[in-house]
Amino acid sequence: MKRTTEADIAEMRSRGFAPATVANPGRNLSLTNQAAGLSREIERAFEGVALDEGIGLREAQGIDDREDEKTCASYRERDEKNDWRKVPKGTLNRCHSSPSFLDSKGFRFYLPAFMCAELRDEHGYGFEFTLVQIDEHGRQKFSLLTPPQRAAVRAYLSFLLNDPEYGFQRRQIERALEEYWTEDSCSTQNQEAESGRP
Numbered sequence: 001m002k003r004t005t006e007a008d009i010a011e012m013r014s015r016g017f018a019p020a021t022v023a024n025p026g027r028n029l030s031l032t033n034q035a036a037g038l039s040r041e042i043e044r045a046f047e048g049v050a051l052d053e054g055i056g057l058r059e060a061q062g063i064d065d066r067e068d069e070k071t072c073a074s075y076r077e078r079d080e081k082n083d084w085r086k087v088p089k090g091t092l093n094r095c096h097s098s099p100s101f102l103d104s105k106g107f108r109f110y111l112p113a114f115m116c117a118e119l120r121d122e123h124g125y126g127f128e129f130t131l132v133q134i135d136e137h138g139r140q141k142f143s144l145l146t147p148p149q150r151a152a153v154r155a156y157l158s159f160l161l162n163d164p165e166y167g168f169q170r171r172q173i174e175r176a177l178e179e180y181w182t183e184d185s186c187s188t189q190n191q192e193a194e195s196g197r198p
Contacts, residue, residue: 031163035119038152038159042119043085045152046112051081054105057091060098084113089122096125099141107141108149115156128160128169132176154181 055063056079062072080087092114099107099114114130117123130138131153145153157173160166166173 045148051109060101061095063101132172
């Protein structure tokens, strides 16, 4: 999502841009403000989540690159494990394929970093793809998410539906919201996970 600020719009007006031209950045400003609020919601939902013994981001990249166990262990040493907000955007972009190789603990830890980076237009690889491919592997990765975390994912995907830049992915996002990231099914799945039922 292209980030737009009040200063950008004021500059356009001062340069005499036509009102219709200023209206589109105004829509982007509205989306930018909504994205900032959603980022705060995501931060609250994932407050205090740690990596624990989950697979780290660089470690997952090593797995993707078919590195040996010793190399992956050295990558893991450099992985952030305690505060997902400290993961640099450059690392998220370099490790853009890593979410496919994370386990459920690693996915829960890095998920908010990827979502917030995309909302700030700091991630250029379409992270939503990871959340709309609902297969057995995906379900396993999502298994540790709490109801507030699932709600944050639903809000994130719902937000993307209103962003014109995600028009091509619209049907996939809608299907994921209708079939998996629904409030009812997320509550049921979470209760089953807590009780140990399949």
